[in-house]
Amino acid sequence: MDQMANASSALHALAILKLLARHASPLPASAIARDLGLPRSSVYHLLAILRAEGFVAHLAEEHRYGLGVSTFELGSAYARQTPLRWVAGPVLARLVDRTTHSGHFAILHGHDVLYVIEERAAGRPALVTDVDVRLPAHLTASGRAILAELPAQQLRALYPPRGPLAQRNGTGPRSASALRRVLVDARRDGYAQEDGSVTVGFSSIGAAVLDHGGHPVAAVALTFPGDVVDLPARDRLAAAVRDAAREVSRRIRGRG
Amino acid sequence: MDQMANASSALHALAILKLLARHASPLPASAIARDLGLPRSSVYHLLAILRAEGFVAHLAEEHRYGLGVSTFELGSAYARQTPLRWVAGPVLARLVDRTTHSGHFAILHGHDVLYVIEERAAGRPALVTDVDVRLPAHLTASGRAILAELPAQQLRALYPPRGPLAQRNGTGPRSASALRRVLVDARRDGYAQEDGSVTVGFSSIGAAVLDHGGHPVAAVALTFPGDVVDLPARDRLAAAVRDAAREVSRRIRGRG
DNA sequence: GTCCATTGTCTCGTATCCGAGACACAAGGG
DNA sequence: CCCTTGTGTCTCGGATACGAGACAATGGAC
Incomplete structure (x- = not known):
């Protein structure tokens, strides 16, 4: 279909969200990197962006990352729309x-x-x-x-x-x-x-x-x-x- | 905080999802590009990726794009998690x-x-x-x-x-x-x-x-x-x- | 207290990708 | 029917970003 490069960071960001959705509870960043086969520095960077936009929440005391309120807003918008x-x-x-x-x-x-x-x-x-x-x-x-x-x-x-x-x-x-x-x-x-x-x-x-x-x-x-x-x-x-x-x-x- | 570049395609992809969530009904690609100030080719490329991952649905007869079932899954996972x-x-x-x-x-x-x-x-x-x-x-x-x-x-x-x-x-x-x-x-x-x-x-x-x-x-x-x-x-x-x-x-x- | 593993941050060079712009096709209006 | 506008695809070069890997801090085990 498209001959353009694959916007790797977009793909990776979406992969992170899907991974978090598949798990019953939040995950540490190292597990995200391992499960997705991504470099740790890239994962930390993408998590920072996802957090800034509200798609991911950082649970500092537990050193874990979970889905953020923006995913709930998307889901709600989807249900409405x-x-x-x-x-x-x-x-x-x-x-x-x-x-x-x-x-x-x-x-x-x-x-x-x-x-x-x-x-x-x-x-x-x-x-x-x-x-x-x-x-x-x-x-x-x-x-x-x-x-x-x-x-x-x-x-x-x-x-x-x-x-x-x-x-x-x-x-x-x-x-x-x-x-x-x-x-x-x-x-x-x-x-x-x-x-x-x-x-x-x-x-x-x-x-x-x-x-x-x-x-x-x-x-x-x-x-x-x-x-x-x-x-x-x-x-x-x-x-x-x-x-x-x-x-x-x-x-x-x-x-x- | 982070000194890394901003993973522009990830940011843009998330911006597209948020824009679609803000609207009551789906949008044409040109409106997405205009509202977000993004080049049309980039928007089409990101939409292709978002569609492939299920985050966006293409309504071909209406030439519009709306939120896809993966956003519903994220929202559900968020509610569960x-x-x-x-x-x-x-x-x-x-x-x-x-x-x-x-x-x-x-x-x-x-x-x-x-x-x-x-x-x-x-x-x-x-x-x-x-x-x-x-x-x-x-x-x-x-x-x-x-x-x-x-x-x-x-x-x-x-x-x-x-x-x-x-x-x-x-x-x-x-x-x-x-x-x-x-x-x-x-x-x-x-x-x-x-x-x-x-x-x-x-x-x-x-x-x-x-x-x-x-x-x-x-x-x-x-x-x-x-x-x-x-x-x-x-x-x-x-x-x-x-x-x-x-x-x-x-x-x-x-x-x- | 020491050691090891993990977390989180940071730098920078090479590889990759983003976006300008061309092109074809479709749809709508006159 | 013709013209204009919009949709969607595609190429490729310069600019940007990704990721290897170093570093510091933290936490847990012994």
């Missing part, structure tokens, strides 16, 4: 065109899913899952699809055994163990469903989008009138949603 | 020693607060706000303190007028408008309180930690037996919590 939507938008548009049902794209944010794209099918009503709306993840197909792919430990942190689970329209799992049973099914099927938990009379099918490391970062879903679409039609919708989610996963792994 | 904790830890430890009440430090995550430090005072019981536990922000002193400092638009996005508000122990605001009234008081006082919303018989006082741009990123809080601590003592605890939060804010603005 949702560049994933640009990747997912065309895929979702085609899914909606093909199935003639409305669809949406959402990311997990704590216990919630945040809707970042809504694609309304021609002739269908507006949905509650409008852009920037948040809903409890456990009540939605998108949220359940994402939760189903989370590591067990992270799921337990989100939903401790006696944690409160919000209800909506009198539906949805009432306890964390009931939720886990729902997620076992979703993991087995490769997609999640909800019936009337979000909007009475409507159902949704959602499938998770996975990142480079296989972690769920988002979900694609379709919403349709629950009593009009029979089981064979639901199976076809489920297959289409799964395919769309896989397509988005492939796209975010590759070049934007 | 919580470098803030290293900054806040000594400040919280001193607060707890001085007041003899248990304290904690939390960040906002969607509708939840995530507890990243717990500092138990000598002779005090363990609290439900253990590390990695999440609770609904609107029920907790830490969460209310953070919500109180959010821009009104972001608060509305989080709590639309008819959104569900989870209850716990039968307490806490039951509606978004009730929550807003609670937050008006918190904003006026510079700290937030809760009484029994988290643990029956215990109260908490929390104050928000602000980042460079004045946005709330975390909160410091103390928890104490609600019926044992009288009003004058509460005022003194509130002042101590506010001072601790300000100290953490100062520290994250300066060098790590």
